[in-house]
Amino acid sequence: MAIALITGASNGIGLELAKIHASKGDNLILVARNVTKLNELKQSWEKQYKVAVHTIEKDLSKPNAAREVYDETIAKGLQVDYLINNAGFGDFGLFYQTDWNKELQMINLNITTLTQFTKLYLQDMVKRRSGKIMNVASTAAFQSGPTMAVYYATKAYVLSFSEAIDNEVRDKGITVTALCPGATESGFQAAAAMEESALVKGKKLPTSQEVAEYGYKSMMKGKTVAIHGLMNYIMANSVRFLPRSIVVKVTRKIQDKAH
Secondary structure: OOEEEEEOOOOHHHHHHHHHHHHOOOEEEEEEOOHHHHHHHHHHHHHHHOOOEEEEEOOOOOOOHHHHHHHHHHHOOOOOOEEEEOOOOOOOOOOOOOOHHHHHHHHHHHHHHHHHHHHHHHHHHHHHOOEEEEEEOOHHHHOOOOOOHHHHHHHHHHHHHHHHHHHHHHHHOEEEEEEEOOOOEOOHHHHOOOOOEOOOOOOOOOEHHHHHHHHHHHHHHOOOEEEOOHHHHHHHHHHHHOOHHHHHHHHHHHHOEOO
16 A cells, blocks of 8 residues: 655645545555644544554654654654655745745745655655655746745745756656646635735635646656646746746736735
8 A cells, every 4th residue: 555645734735635645545644733633634534535644743844854754754664655745835025024034934844844855755765666756836936926035936946856856766767746836725825925916816716626636647647847727837838938027027016916
């Protein structure tokens, strides 16, 4: 029975990805800060799907959190077949006005923890010559993002890193998928304080379930870059043909608060 480790598994896209894996008969390792929610999911899914659900309460924005989780899974003899680095958050506001401590946590979570998880579990996958990794990036990865400068930059890192690692290990029977959703109905906007942004205000956004289903299928097919939604795909690719100065101005206009 395969095991999927999913970070940020207590809500949004991570929750839906975990549910899909459970429904396919995969055992789970769920990592998040909300231990109450994790235990609820464990009880519910073990009963419903007849799978083993292991829960690890962890603040993944803390240094070396990935190593602590890895060591715990090794101590329990759990082999991770699917690694899903989903945990991440954003912040909305002009960089000179935003909170540095929040941004440092964002960089630690969105970049450092994701990279360390990939390093640790990938080494084991290479020895076995099997495994799949999904790193949740964003359509934000394709251009810079005024008013969410650090978040966009972290997702550009995730995309670049994932593509490079996929190239390194594909001949070893392993694939790395960068899932790039656009704005999604997931609770992310509220956490990033961007409900008033023109990007999301009054818009009908795709659900976390729709994005998760697309991401799961893309990972299983071994797709390297998976952009959810036709318009997102067109927008992400069109920025390559426009001057960067124009792309930045357009992004700023889209991100600014709706009037």
